[in-house]
Amino acid sequence: MRESPLDIVDQEYRAGFTTDVEADTLPPGLDEGVVRYISEKKREPRWMVDWRLAAYRIWRGMAQPDWAHVHFPPIDFEAISYYSAPKSLQDGPKSLDEVDPELLRTYEKLGIPLHEQGALAGVAKAGNVAVDAVFDSVSIATTFKDKLKEAGVIFCPISEAVQEHPDLVQKYLGSVVPQRDNFYAALNCAVFSDGSFVYVPKGVRCPMELSTYFRINERNTGQFERTLIVADAGAYVSYLEGCTAPMRDENQLHAAVVELVALDDAEIKYSTVQNWYPGDQDGKGGIYNFVTKRGACLGRASKISWTQVETGSAITWKYPSVVLRGAGSVGEFYSVAMTNNRQQADTGTKMVHLGPDTRSTIISKGISAGRSQNSYRGLVRTSPAARGARNYTRCDSLLLGDTCGAHTFPYIENKSPSATVEHEATTSKVSDDQLFLCQQRGIDPEKAISMIVNGFCKDVFRELPMEFAVEAGKLLEVSLEGAVG
Amino acid sequence: MSLLQVDDLHAGVDGQAILKGLTLRMDAGEVHALMGPNGSGKSTLANVLAGRPGYEVTSGRLSFKGRPLDQEAPEVRAQAGLFMAFQYPVEIPGVSNMEFLKAAQDSHRKANGLGPESPVAFMQRVRTLTEGLALNPEFLKRGVNEGFSGGEKKRNEILQMLLLEPTLAVLDETDSGLDIDAMQTVASGVNRFRSANNGVLLITHYQRLLNHVVPDFVHVLADGRIVESGGKELAHALEERGYAWLTA
Numbered sequence: 001m002r003e004s005p006l007d008i009v010d011q012e013y014r015a016g017f018t019t020d021v022e023a024d025t026l027p028p029g030l031d032e033g034v035v036r037y038i039s040e041k042k043r044e045p046r047w048m049v050d051w052r053l054a055a056y057r058i059w060r061g062m063a064q065p066d067w068a069h070v071h072f073p074p075i076d077f078e079a080i081s082y083y084s085a086p087k088s089l090q091d092g093p094k095s096l097d098e099v100d101p102e103l104l105r106t107y108e109k110l111g112i113p114l115h116e117q118g119a120l121a122g123v124a125k126a127g128n129v130a131v132d133a134v135f136d137s138v139s140i141a142t143t144f145k146d147k148l149k150e151a152g153v154i155f156c157p158i159s160e161a162v163q164e165h166p167d168l169v170q171k172y173l174g175s176v177v178p179q180r181d182n183f184y185a186a187l188n189c190a191v192f193s194d195g196s197f198v199y200v201p202k203g204v205r206c207p208m209e210l211s212t213y214f215r216i217n218e219r220n221t222g223q224f225e226r227t228l229i230v231a232d233a234g235a236y237v238s239y240l241e242g243c244t245a246p247m248r249d250e251n252q253l254h255a256a257v258v259e260l261v262a263l264d265d266a267e268i269k270y271s272t273v274q275n276w277y278p279g280d281q282d283g284k285g286g287i288y289n290f291v292t293k294r295g296a297c298l299g300r301a302s303k304i305s306w307t308q309v310e311t312g313s314a315i316t317w318k319y320p321s322v323v324l325r326g327a328g329s330v331g332e333f334y335s336v337a338m339t340n341n342r343q344q345a346d347t348g349t350k351m352v353h354l355g356p357d358t359r360s361t362i363i364s365k366g367i368s369a370g371r372s373q374n375s376y377r378g379l380v381r382t383s384p385a386a387r388g389a390r391n392y393t394r395c396d397s398l399l400l401g402d403t404c405g406a407h408t409f410p411y412i413e414n415k416s417p418s419a420t421v422e423h424e425a426t427t428s429k430v431s432d433d434q435l436f437l438c439q440q441r442g443i444d445p446e447k448a449i450s451m452i453v454n455g456f457c458k459d460v461f462r463e464l465p466m467e468f469a470v471e472a473g474k475l476l477e478v479s480l481e482g483a484v485g
Numbered sequence: 486m487s488l489l490q491v492d493d494l495h496a497g498v499d500g501q502a503i504l505k506g507l508t509l510r511m512d513a514g515e516v517h518a519l520m521g522p523n524g525s526g527k528s529t530l531a532n533v534l535a536g537r538p539g540y541e542v543t544s545g546r547l548s549f550k551g552r553p554l555d556q557e558a559p560e561v562r563a564q565a566g567l568f569m570a571f572q573y574p575v576e577i578p579g580v581s582n583m584e585f586l587k588a589a590q591d592s593h594r595k596a597n598g599l600g601p602e603s604p605v606a607f608m609q610r611v612r613t614l615t616e617g618l619a620l621n622p623e624f625l626k627r628g629v630n631e632g633f634s635g636g637e638k639k640r641n642e643i644l645q646m647l648l649l650e651p652t653l654a655v656l657d658e659t660d661s662g663l664d665i666d667a668m669q670t671v672a673s674g675v676n677r678f679r680s681a682n683n684g685v686l687l688i689t690h691y692q693r694l695l696n697h698v699v700p701d702f703v704h705v706l707a708d709g710r711i712v713e714s715g716g717k718e719l720a721h722a723l724e725e726r727g728y729a730w731l732t733a
Binding site for chain 1: 535537539558559560563564568569571574575576577578580581584585588589592593596627628629645649722
């Protein structure tokens with residue numbers, strides 16, 4: 001009998017443990033009282049609570065989007081708890097010394113040491129990454145704050161920014177993703193609990209990589225973080241985001257909003273390695289990752305680049321986008337989305353060309369294994385004012401086995417006669433012949449698949465900061481475990 | 486102990502019987518040529534030896550350096566020193582040739598309890614081999630066989646053979662589709678490889694290659710069995726008279 005080289009066996013999710021800390025968790029359910037409660041917990045000013053309540057009312061009048069190529073039972077928004085914080089953090093941590101050692105151990109175990117001499121997992125040498133760690137609804141620690149302050153860079157929990165830098169927050173919050181943008185974004189605006197705020201002042205090149213690490217721990221809670229990054233004229237910042245959650249039988253909702261703003265000649269590089277718990281082999285449990293990420297290239301010759309490596313989540317619904325308003329601004333989207341078992345991903349990007357001579361590049365690599373469904377959905381739009389705009393899209397799908405699916409949904413709306421829009425797409429399979437060639441050279445099938453998949457993703461991994469590229473390669477290997485029998 | 490021993494082998498692919506009682510014995514230090522008309526089962530033998538999925542042994546015995554092969558995974562056979570040069574090498578886009586060669590060599594060394602060779606030594610060895618086969622060093626950076634010409638693909642197979650130093654090399658129609666220069670390059674690669682410690686099984690349709698790589702034995706395969714064996718002069722007889730007189 002011919003053995004299929006692509007049978008699925010057990011795979012292990014290495015970040016699936018839980019942390020035993022006493023938590024202050026709101027009972028499930030959502031009404032204005034909950035919104036006010038969250039706002040009070042954060043001691044927010046009046047304008048903030050009003051903004052949240054406006055969003056809440058908008059959200060009440062909206063319906064969940066149903067156009068994505070994903071299937072799941074309706075979410076009961078009354079069964080979710082909208083706020084959870086470890087008890088020890090009720091008054092907010094003043095410094096690392098005050099953080100519950102149990103929490104520090106959690107991050108240690110995940111390879112995210114929160115000591116300032118430390119760095120990201122397996123990157124002891126780099127030592128140059130500032131981390132904001134968000135545990136359920138609160139930020140528990142932000143490292144290297146002082147060093148960043150010297151350079152004039154603000155990197156802090158967004159709840160702190162609301163207190164300390166209200167002018168900046170008020171100016172930019174919701175400016176890229178407004179309250180009524182979409183169902184999940186409106187929900188996030190109402191109940192967002194924490195997240196990171198970054199401001200890089202004029203002409204400053206941020207001296208280190210900034211990173212936020214999101215961890216869902218509590219049962220039945222959703223995580224609704226909000227990230228806002230502003231790069232003033234001529235500034236540069238590279239930002240990394242990582243995420244994990246314990247293995248739980250029920251689905252958990254993660255509905256984040258990320259807004260990026262780049263002024264004249266500014267550049268923001270945003271990299272995500274997303275490793276939320278994907279559910280088990282039969283599709284039980286896992287995170288619903290319904291995220292709105294958008295950047296606005298407001299200034300001329302500004303640049304925003306999204307790089308994402310997505311291996312987790314039961315369901316992914318995510319389209320990191322760039323609105324290219326400034327003349328000659330540049331948007332980039334580099335993505336690897338890997339799905340295995342019963343995972344479903346509908347992910348891609350939107351490049352909206354408003355200004356003249358704007359350019360965008362989209363490189364998307366989808367890998368499907370098991371019984372998963374992996375869709376690329378991308379919009380390229382050019383307005384009449386976007387004279388000479390250019391887009392290049394390349395969209396490749398790789399199939400492992402014959403029980404998975406890959407789909408491509410490109411949308412092109414070109415209203416600028418002088419614009420150039422190119423789209424290329426391929427679908428390929430790891431063939432038995434390729435595997436056999438590797439085996440005949442002594443390479444076992446597991447290693448061969450990982451090599452082939454890594455080769456397939458090379459164009460995207462090249463865009464990741466070095467230390468993250470190594471992590472991404474390893475992560476892919478873990479996600480592929482069991483994709484070969 | 487023979488390098489390769491095949492006794493009364495019956496095998497096929499997808500339920501179709503192709504080899505019908507093939508017997509062959511090879512010792513170290515020998516080059517055997519296996520010739521025969523299309524469809525006689527030459528490539529099937531190569532694939533059965535290498536353990537390609539889909540190829541099934543229905544009866545008979547197959548042993549390599551005294552160990553039975555039937556149950557072994559293809560990579561285990563390869564690590565034990567059994568190499569097959571492909572008639573149609575496939576492309577692996579995105580995986581650089583260098584990376585592929587390194588992974589292949591590392592796996593062979595690991596199976597023999599050795600760690601990876603130092604990158605510098607490895608690189609130098611590969612460069613030297615590349616030059617010897619008249620391949621542009623740039624090709625090491627390209628994807629495995631990606632956009633290679635037919636001749637480059639075949640020379641790449643020989644490069645892998647020289648790098649991995651197998652004890653038995655089965656070359657499945659490596660000469661097909663080569664121009665005369667490429668054939669001479671391939672032949673000199675094989676001649677450099679052959680030694681008292683290894684064996685080569687040359688599967689070929691034409692006598693042409695055998696002018697450059699002189700075999701110790703020539704076998705004629707027809708309808709799944711070896712119908713004639715002899716020295717190198719048998720190849721010349723085939724060149725003049727064709728296969729019909731043997732298969733009639």
